[in-house]
Amino acid sequence: MTTSGPVRQFLSGDAREIAPLLLGAVLTHDSDDGSVAVRITELEAYMGPVDSLHPDPGSHTYRGPTRRNAPMFGPAGHLYVYFTYGMHYCANIVCGPAGHASAVLLRAGEIVEGRELALARRPTSKAAKDLASGPARLATALGLTTEDSGRDALGSPFGLVLPPASAAHVSTGPRVGVAGHGGTHDYPWRFWLTGDPTVSRYKAAKARTPRA
DNA sequence: CTAGGGATGGGCT
């Protein structure tokens, strides 16, 4: 066993239990341009290919390990960043013991440090609360790309501070933008801080594009 | 305010 710190220990369990407890945590990324820190306000849990109780066809790991999703099978506390829609990055924090794939997708947050740098990275943002109000927005504001996939979020140039055990009001609901729910759509995969203005606006998965 | 569609390229069948 490794002599991991308490944060990694905390992340080494069930992503569905960890996700709501990560609300309010602060993830920091230091770069040459400066530091940006985000207080996480919305998350989604994603599981691996071997959970018979709650099979997760919406997860990138559903069909087994690949080069892209390899970090999800690795140690807790590392980042899994993927590229999608030809232009966007989204970031996860890996959970569970090494070898058992799971992660939490960072869906939204409040920029609590480096707002100026975050705005420079996201010039289309019209209000401070929109700087990280979506998974790709959050990744962009933090300056995360696939280059960072697999890196340890608990060590330099990153940092993760857990929230104080609090009575924060947590809401739960279905995932956003995931078509392959399978039999899991009734399960609370998504968690957010009730009423927080930075939470992404819900948008159900779109149906197939109509014929031209 | 909501609904719709275009952008744009890696990942996987």
Added chain:
DNA sequence: GCCCATCCCTAGT
């Protein structure tokens, strides 16, 4: 060759 764990702008209520 199809599918995206999305965002943003436009047009219409």
